[in-house]
Amino acid sequence: MSFLAMLIxxxxxxxxxxxxxxxxxxxxxxxxxxxxxxxxxxxEIGSGSIGATNVLRALKQTKPQIAKKIAIATxxxxxxxxxxxxxxxxxxxxxxxxxxxxxxxxILGHCYSPFLKFEGxxxxxxxxxxVMVFLPLEAICGxxxxxIVGKVLKISSLASLFGVLLGTTASFILxxxxxxxxxxxxxxxxxxxxxxxxxxxxxxxxxRKEQKVI
Numbered sequence: 328m329s330f331l332a333m334l335i336x337x338x339x340x341x342x343x344x345x346x347x348x349x350x351x352x353x354x355x356x357x358x359x360x361x362x363x364x365x366x367x368x369x370x371e372i373g374s375g376s377i378g379a380t381n382v383l384r385a386l387k388q389t390k391p392q393i394a395k396k397i398a399i400a401t402x403x404x405x406x407x408x409x410x411x412x413x414x415x416x417x418x419x420x421x422x423x424x425x426x427x428x429x430x431x432x433x434i435l436g437h438c439y440s441p442f443l444k445f446e447g448x449x450x451x452x453x454x455x456x457x458v459m460v461f462l463p464l465e466a467i468c469g470x471x472x473x474x475i476v477g478k479v480l481k482i483s484s485l486a487s488l489f490g491v492l493l494g495t496t497a498s499f500i501l502x503x504x505x506x507x508x509x510x511x512x513x514x515x516x517x518x519x520x521x522x523x524x525x526x527x528x529x530x531x532x533x534x535r536k537e538q539k540v541i
Contacts, residue, residue: 342425349412349429353436353453356443357404358382361397365390370446373538374527377440378405378448380483380540405448406456409433413460423506427513430457434517438524449524451487454517458494462514464501469494481539484528491521 358377362369362385369377372385379402386394412433416426434454440447451473459466473490477483495518498511505511522529531537 341419342421342428345412345416345419345421345425345429346432348415349432350436351441352408352412353433354440354442354447355404355408355436356440356447357408358401358448359443361401361404362386365397370443375446376448377443377446378402379452383540384538402452405437405452406459408437409453409456410460413457423508427461427508430454430461431513431516431520433457434520438520449484449487449528450517450521451491454491454521455494457517458514462498462502462505465494465498468497468501477540482532482537483540484525484537485532488522488525488529491518 356377358379358381359369362382365386367385367389369375369381369385372388373381374384375381379398382401383394383398386397390397409430413426413429416429421429434450434457436447437453438447438450439445455466455469458469469490472493473486476489477486480486495511495514498505498514505514528537
């Protein structure tokens with residue numbers, strides 16, 4: 328078989344097609360797009376992240392009356408782009424192992440968007456959207472922890488990290504064996520990606536320099 332034939336065969340594989348789609352859809356920078364329409368480049372404000380927290384921080388300075396609405400829209404959009412690709416994979420009867428891999432590619436797309444020179448967000452909302460499809464109870468646990476920590480401490484990164492950590496930990500209790508794949512590896516990989524993207528925030532938390540969201 329020639330190299331060209333092998334290449335065509337590779338990219339005509341349904342799993343590969345979904346990996347590419349997941350990465351591209353995950354890479355849609357909703358936070359950047361929503362703020363760009365309002366004349367703001369989110370990458371030049373605050374942490375430079377395209378996530379909901381930085382959207383809120385940026386718009387509070389210039390358009391406080393719609394800041395929360397746009398931030399919520401960003402969060403929901405980032406969550407949905409992960410969930411939608413997985414649901415599409417289910418329609419095509421893609422294997423559960425591949426569905427979890429698709430979720431990872433969606434999160435990588437958000438964190439390293441091909442549309443923003445491979446910069447992006449922290450992956451929290453996209454991860455939660457993916458996990459909500461597979462393990463809704465764990466996703467809800469994570470969201471509850473995120474909400475409580477955020478309300479009490481007013482530090483978004485800390486709330487996100489606790490939400491991801493507790494949601495992932497809850498999976499070992501609620502589902503000692505993840506349905507259909509019998510391993511927690513994909514979920515742990517997602518959490519590691521999110522934590523890796525939060526390293527600058529973790530450093531600032533240790534130094535007590537992390538900003539609060541007021």
